[in-house]
Amino acid sequence: MSADKNTEWQGDLAPGDELAEDSGVSAGVRGYLIGLVVSLLLTAASFLIIHDTFLWKPGIPVALGVLAVAQMGIHLVFFLHLNTGPDNTNNILALAFGVLIVAIVVSGSLWIMSHLNNNMMPIERVMDLHQQR
Amino acid sequence: MSAVAIADDPQRLAAHHGGNGPAPKRIVVGYGFWVFLLSDFIMFSGFFAAYAALKNATAGGLGARELFDLGNVAVETVCLLLSSFTCGMAALAVSVRNRIWTQFWLLATGLLGLAFFALEVREFHELIEAGNGPQRSAFLSAFFTLVGCHGAHIVAGGLWLGTMMAQFWFKGFNEMLIRRFMCFSLFWHALDIVWVAIFTIVYLMGVAG
Numbered sequence A: 001m002s003a004d005k006n007t008e009w010q011g012d013l014a015p016g017d018e019l020a021e022d023s024g025v026s027a028g029v030r031g032y033l034i035g036l037v038v039s040l041l042l043t044a045a046s047f048l049i050i051h052d053t054f055l056w057k058p059g060i061p062v063a064l065g066v067l068a069v070a071q072m073g074i075h076l077v078f079f080l081h082l083n084t085g086p087d088n089t090n091n092i093l094a095l096a097f098g099v100l101i102v103a104i105v106v107s108g109s110l111w112i113m114s115h116l117n118n119n120m121m122p123i124e125r126v127m128d129l130h131q132q133r
Numbered sequence B: 001m002s003a004v005a006i007a008d009d010p011q012r013l014a015a016h017h018g019g020n021g022p023a024p025k026r027i028v029v030g031y032g033f034w035v036f037l038l039s040d041f042i043m044f045s046g047f048f049a050a051y052a053a054l055k056n057a058t059a060g061g062l063g064a065r066e067l068f069d070l071g072n073v074a075v076e077t078v079c080l081l082l083s084s085f086t087c088g089m090a091a092l093a094v095s096v097r098n099r100i101w102t103q104f105w106l107l108a109t110g111l112l113g114l115a116f117f118a119l120e121v122r123e124f125h126e127l128i129e130a131g132n133g134p135q136r137s138a139f140l141s142a143f144f145t146l147v148g149c150h151g152a153h154i155v156a157g158g159l160w161l162g163t164m165m166a167q168f169w170f171k172g173f174n175e176m177l178i179r180r181f182m183c184f185s186l187f188w189h190a191l192d193i194v195w196v197a198i199f200t201i202v203y204l205m206g207v208a209g
Helices: A024-049 A058-081 A086-119 A123-132 B003-010 B012-017 B025-054 B071-095 B098-130 B138-170 B173-209
Strands: none
Touching: A024 A058, A024 B071, A024 B173, A058 B071, A058 B173, A086 B025, B025 B138, B025 B173, B071 B098, B071 B173, B098 B138, B138 B173
16 A cells, blocks of 8 residues: 555565554554554453353463464554565564474474374383482 | 555566565665574464463473463563664654654653563562472473564664664764664564564463463
8 A cells, every 4th residue: 555655665574663654643543552552452351261250271372372262363463563465475484483492493393292292201210210220 | 455566467566576686785784684584484483383382381380370471571562662663763853854753752662562571570480489480390481582582682672773773873874873773673563563462362261271
């Protein structure tokens, strides 16, 4: 949308670039305020739902995960000014690659470690071996 | 809408992605710093993986449910979130080149960051005093490493913030300082994103799960 108005450079945007230059400070303040209020609501929801009167207990970690991902999205859009526009393609692609690596590191580590735990000798037998020596 | 229009026209697409010469320094610097921040996230993901794998390795000591005070964490979260907001306000003040408001919002950001760090130090101090230091169990080692690493980032950010305030005060707004400040605000917002993951995975899931 702003690519046509931007006479200096019709290219990419830096991450975190202020988009407020054509729309003024008040639009910028409004963006940060929306981000702040939505983040506060999501945070409050996260701290509330862990009391088991609100949710079925096994559902709590799932709900916490969803709320956290939603809040990270809010931060990325309203604080870091990442969006899906064509001028943001490079930033989004870098982010997607980062998310991929993070997912591989975390899920891969947990997967491997849980299998290692399964293959370990039970701790009582390790203790027995130590005492027999 | 305009995205479709640009994608349909190969010449405009080329012009849009570097076809009209190298990008300005501001965009190159911002992109490079963004890639650094993503690599920082990847480093944190290693610590998160270690924490998740060692969460139950308490070596007979206390676990997350007994150790963590969620009231303290809630205050820390609000401090960091507000400091992210004031950092955004400072970015707007810089964009209109207002010296006084820039200093005001940067000072607010720094004080909120300091409040966060003071609460974290108090929490660590209480844990260590009660004999639940990082040497107590693998779970606590992973906890102190992960949360302490975030705290170290906050301290580094605070020092960076102080030097930014001094530079804006004495040198005014020049292109280089504004680029540095853009990197700082990216860094500060990114730390808040890491904190969202920490308070969810370490504290809330630790206490609820």
